[in-house]
Amino acid sequence: VTKDQDGVKKNLSSDRVIINLDHGDPMMFEEYWKRNGDKCTITISGSQSLSYFSDPKNLCWFLEPEFGEEIKRLHNVVGNAITEDRYIVVGTGSTQLFQAALYALSSPGASSEPINVVSAVPYFSCYPAITDFLKSGLHKWAGDAWTYDKEEPYIEVVTSPNNPDGNVREPVVKRNGGMVIHDLAYYWPQYTPITSAADHDLMLFTVSKCTGHAGARIGWALVKDKDVAAKMKDFITISTIGVSKDSQLRAAKILRAVSESCQNTGLGNVKNIFSYGRSRMNERWERLRAVIKQNGLFSLPEYSNQFCNFLGECAEISPAFAWLESKGKIEDTESFLKGHNIITRSGKAFGVSNKYVRISMLDREETFNLLLERLSTL
Amino acid sequence: VTKDQDGVKKNLSSDRVIINLDHGDPMMFEEYWKRNGDKCTITISGSQSLSYFSDPKNLCWFLEPEFGEEIKRLHNVVGNAITEDRYIVVGTGSTQLFQAALYALSSPGASSEPINVVSAVPYFSCYPAITDFLKSGLHKWAGDAWTYDKEEPYIEVVTSPNNPDGNVREPVVKRNGGMVIHDLAYYWPQYTPITSAADHDLMLFTVSKCTGHAGARIGWALVKDKDVAAKMKDFITISTIGVSKDSQLRAAKILRAVSESCQNTGLGNVKNIFSYGRSRMNERWERLRAVIKQNGLFSLPEYSNQFCNFLGECAEISPAFAWLESKGKIEDTESFLKGHNIITRSGKAFGVSNKYVRISMLDREETFNLLLERLSTL
Numbered sequence: 001v002t003k004d005q006d007g008v009k010k011n012l013s014s015d016r017v018i019i020n021l022d023h024g025d026p027m028m029f030e031e032y033w034k035r036n037g038d039k040c041t042i043t044i045s046g047s048q049s050l051s052y053f054s055d056p057k058n059l060c061w062f063l064e065p066e067f068g069e070e071i072k073r074l075h076n077v078v079g080n081a082i083t084e085d086r087y088i089v090v091g092t093g094s095t096q097l098f099q100a101a102l103y104a105l106s107s108p109g110a111s112s113e114p115i116n117v118v119s120a121v122p123y124f125s126c127y128p129a130i131t132d133f134l135k136s137g138l139h140k141w142a143g144d145a146w147t148y149d150k151e152e153p154y155i156e157v158v159t160s161p162n163n164p165d166g167n168v169r170e171p172v173v174k175r176n177g178g179m180v181i182h183d184l185a186y187y188w189p190q191y192t193p194i195t196s197a198a199d200h201d202l203m204l205f206t207v208s209k210c211t212g213h214a215g216a217r218i219g220w221a222l223v224k225d226k227d228v229a230a231k232m233k234d235f236i237t238i239s240t241i242g243v244s245k246d247s248q249l250r251a252a253k254i255l256r257a258v259s260e261s262c263q264n265t266g267l268g269n270v271k272n273i274f275s276y277g278r279s280r281m282n283e284r285w286e287r288l289r290a291v292i293k294q295n296g297l298f299s300l301p302e303y304s305n306q307f308c309n310f311l312g313e314c315a316e317i318s319p320a321f322a323w324l325e326s327k328g329k330i331e332d333t334e335s336f337l338k339g340h341n342i343i344t345r346s347g348k349a350f351g352v353s354n355k356y357v358r359i360s361m362l363d364r365e366e367t368f369n370l371l372l373e374r375l376s377t378l
Numbered sequence: 379v380t381k382d383q384d385g386v387k388k389n390l391s392s393d394r395v396i397i398n399l400d401h402g403d404p405m406m407f408e409e410y411w412k413r414n415g416d417k418c419t420i421t422i423s424g425s426q427s428l429s430y431f432s433d434p435k436n437l438c439w440f441l442e443p444e445f446g447e448e449i450k451r452l453h454n455v456v457g458n459a460i461t462e463d464r465y466i467v468v469g470t471g472s473t474q475l476f477q478a479a480l481y482a483l484s485s486p487g488a489s490s491e492p493i494n495v496v497s498a499v500p501y502f503s504c505y506p507a508i509t510d511f512l513k514s515g516l517h518k519w520a521g522d523a524w525t526y527d528k529e530e531p532y533i534e535v536v537t538s539p540n541n542p543d544g545n546v547r548e549p550v551v552k553r554n555g556g557m558v559i560h561d562l563a564y565y566w567p568q569y570t571p572i573t574s575a576a577d578h579d580l581m582l583f584t585v586s587k588c589t590g591h592a593g594a595r596i597g598w599a600l601v602k603d604k605d606v607a608a609k610m611k612d613f614i615t616i617s618t619i620g621v622s623k624d625s626q627l628r629a630a631k632i633l634r635a636v637s638e639s640c641q642n643t644g645l646g647n648v649k650n651i652f653s654y655g656r657s658r659m660n661e662r663w664e665r666l667r668a669v670i671k672q673n674g675l676f677s678l679p680e681y682s683n684q685f686c687n688f689l690g691e692c693a694e695i696s697p698a699f700a701w702l703e704s705k706g707k708i709e710d711t712e713s714f715l716k717g718h719n720i721i722t723r724s725g726k727a728f729g730v731s732n733k734y735v736r737i738s739m740l741d742r743e744e745t746f747n748l749l750l751e752r753l754s755t756l
Binding site for chain 1: 401403404405407408411412414415416417418419420421422423424425426427428429430431432470471473474477481504507508511512513514515516586590591592593594595596613616617618619620621622623624625628632635
């Protein structure tokens with residue numbers, strides 16, 4: 001903030017601007033695409049994509065073939081997931097695919113009781129509502145996986161790196177007959193070191209967190225079992241008769257550009273989005289940690305570095321969210337920060353104490369700067 | 379079919395081609411858009427539409443404002459629905475909006491029992507599965523509205539013109555406390571005369587049947603009550619965190635071109651899609667009726683003409699589906715036609731006898747020609 005009168009005015013006025021870091025809106029990536037997005041521009045004519053069908057002979061008949069190809073290519077380039085012998089199911093974001101997975105894993109059950117859905121605290125705040133909002137007889141939210149002790153069938157959701165706290169995770173219940181959904185939305189090199197190619201039965205990914213194109217509402221699942229993939233396809237057929245072709249075609253073009261920039265096979269030498277994202281995230285985390293250390297009110301998780309196969313060097317964990325805990329007198333961190341016009345999401349929503357809040361690290365630069373400015377003057 | 383040897387071969391071979399008229403895939407409109415779609419070409423840059431949000435201050439925060447504007451404009455131009463004092467909720471096709479409406483109308487219920495969902499036979503075959511596939515505790519399928527006699531809360535789905543039989547419909551239960559969803563997917567001038575602007579509490583529309591762009595997966599609801607609209611918005615927020623922006627932007631451009639062609643305000647004098655569709659549908663129905671009359675095995679519904687306010691003249695009902703009934707010995711019309719490589723949907727799926735089948739009238743010209751060819755040689 002400049003020290004002259006105009007600067008002071010600007011500062012006072014900006015204090016009153018509400019900054020909303022409740023959602024993980026990935027606007028940080030906009031600058032990258034403004035500079036490097038030329039190859040991603042897509043033109044769709046009026047006569048394209050009329051049909052419901054994309055690939056009638058494919059199990060997932062509404063998957064655009066070129067999008068399927070680019071998904072496989074990108075995973076191979078990044079090395080974060082095995083795609084061989086997997087079915088790809090496209091969804092309206094990974095949110096829809098999570099529901100499709102619940103449907104697929106719970107619908108054949110001999111049991112007439114809804115199956116228990118658990119995830120270890122702190123768990124992603126949307127899972128309980130998504131599981132229960134229709135009062136489904138197929139599945140019900142059963143809370144924290146750490147304390148789950150029912151002798152009943154269950155589905156465990158493993159989010160790795162975890163939303164909200166960024167930690168690398170594995171299943172914790174580990175019982176016979178347990179089924180696992182691996183939500184790998186954040187398993188990309190800008191957020192976490194890629195230590196191996198994930199090789200689970202059911203893995204969820206989304207364009208939103210990979211490239212930042214959340215408005216496209218495109219996600220995908222890699223599924224080992226054919227029957228599970230077919231039931232997920234059934235869910236999406238019944239609930240939305242497929243997935244926007246326009247956004248799939250756009251996502252295909254974007255993923256292709258990302259793969260090419262990683263391989264330097266495209267025109268020019270564009271820095272790939274993962275390297276860009278990695279340096280931006282490192283820088284933001286460094287600045288945030290400095291402010292948090294200086295004001296002394298909160299603590300942040302500490303992560304240990306690991307070798308990232310994609311970057312070819314040791315890398316930090318730089319999560320898409322800051323998981324802030326108040327150290328002292330503040331009992332309700334969300335309310336406290338709201339009083340300073342910073343909207344965050346309370347730990348309560350993630351199954352833990354409201355001493356915690358989740359803060360998005362992915363917003364535009366000016367918003368992130370405002371956040372640091374306000375945190376530094378608390 | 380030509381009479382030379384090649385022609386005969388071609389005919390024999392084309393008999394073995396399976397023609398699938400089970401779905402209402404609107405490929406008939408492709409030819410129109412190839413000729414007249416120049417103004418609908420859309421270009422989306424790599425840096426566009428990253429955010430989840432389209433219009434944060436709108437109740438439906440994921441509705442692209444220009445799409446909302448074009449929806450209102452088109453309804454005004456066509457005169458098929460009132461948009462004043464309505465909330466617009468966009469959905470991933472009207473299928474998602476139907477579920478959002480069920481959620482909105484059933485979730486506040488004081489009753490702990492699921493609310494009954496009914497529709498008059500023959501009803502749209504997908505309603506039962508959509509209502510029941512998650513075994514929701516909010517709503518359950520209760521079958522035919524004509525015979526509904528429970529003294530309990532209910533939701534009646536009124537599809538007008540009706541899918542499968544093309545008839546104009548009104549609610550049939552008409553009891554205190556009953557709630558109605560009006561599915562007006564086919565209330566456009568290519569299918570039916572526009573006799574008045576629909577003015578119901580909750581109306582569903584879809585781009586798929588209006589312009590033929592089914593692959594975009596875009597529908598919209600016009601909703602009178604703010605709380606109902608807000609709950610529908612909640613449903614779509616939880617289930618897919620909004621709706622593809624790319625497809626909304628494309629749909630906006632397509633609807634604008636349609637409005638302009640109706641008003642002749644655009645460049646050139648393009649025949650509007652409704653006049654085009656009307657003449658194509660009339661022609662197809664005339665040809666189909668001639669073949670059906672000639673072979674004598676089946677009957678088709680008869681419709682009376684009405685004055686269409688949009689066309690400014692008397693117009694026939696020319697539904698998107700033919701609702702065929704066998705007159706004589708054929709008990710299972712779907713199986714019978716399947717034996718001739720014609721895939722249709724059995725009357726059973728619509729709650730009536732399997733003497734009936736539904737056949738799409740919207741496929742490509744060559745498919746429709748094959749259909750007539752085969753029906754004429756039964």
